[in-house]
Amino acid sequence: MPNIKIFSGSSHPDLSQKIADRLGLELGKVVTKKFSNQETCVEIGESVRGEDVYIVQSGCGEINDNLMELLIMINACKIASASRVTAVIPCFPYARQDKKDKVGSRAPISAKLVANMLSVSGADHIITMDLHASQIQGFFDIPVDNLYAEPAVLKWIKENIPEWKNCTIVSPDAGGAKRVTSIADRLNVDFALIHKERKKANEVDRMVLVGDVTDRVAILVDDMADTCGTICHAADKLISAGATKVYAILTHGIFSGPAISRINNACFEAVVVTNTIPQEEKMKHCPKIQVIDISMILAEAIRRTHNGESVSYLFSHVPL
Secondary structure: OOEEEEEEOOOOOOHHHHHHHHHOOOOOOOOEEEEOOOOEEEEEEEOOOOOOEEEOOOOOHHHHHHHHHHHHEEEEHHHHOOOOEHHHHOOOOOOOOOOOOOOOOOOHHHHHHHHHHHHHHOEEEEEOOOOOHHHHHOOOOOEEEEEEHHHHHHHHHHOOOOOOHHHEEEEHHHHHHHHHHHHHHHHHHHHEEEEEEEEOOEHHHEEEOOOOOOOOOOEEEEEEEEHHHHHHHHHHHHOOOOOOOEEEEEEEEEOOOOHHHHHHOOOOOOEEEEEOOOOOOHHHHHOOEEEEHHHHHHHHHHHHHHHHOHHHHHHOOOOO
């Protein structure tokens, strides 16, 4: 493909390499370093004049450093006369801070701030995956392609859960009901949801299961798991409600704080995540974690965007 360059930020070089390999391209030369005062410095090592540039950087690890690095890389390409700069952000940072919760609260809407920062730095287009709230697309005045892990999840379920025809897809909270009903419809199985009440962030108070999982495999589906309190709590609830096995399928496995020990102690058959966030280290400490590779979805989105083709095929199909 002519006139295209792909650069990798330092958050997830493995995913960037897979995307480049899939497209038959070399990753562009870029040197990112930090000065002794911790300022980020980026040098783009090749010409991008008139090129269609894609910068792959996920919102994980040292999240603020990685976000700043992405902004600086976009800006470096923009002022080096790139014709278009697309930020490929598999896991969008600050996506959970997308609204003011309490009436009259002084909480920030940080997802909107991040959107403004990306626009101001010079991004012309954003490609992301399973946004925590799809309305975040409306925080931008530039095009945003929000891709879905759903086709890859459906494929994984059919290939790895022998008794999938007798399963119930479960949402661990009311917010994920839409995601769960969509998957349940496409598998032609039942769904259930768990209503949870929180006293404060990251701590769940009580849970109520709505739906039937008796003598069935329960598959918990959510867009992200951070400290894993909710899904481990939900798994216990499902087992006590008569589920035979519990799987969890999550797009973004953040797994911070006590997450790994919670999963190890919980009653999951497997906790399946995509590689929007690097998982190698986590998998060493937790044998239950399995990974679905979504690099081909992102690569295909880049190829289609570059060639001016429609991306909507990817909403329902996994590229071969």
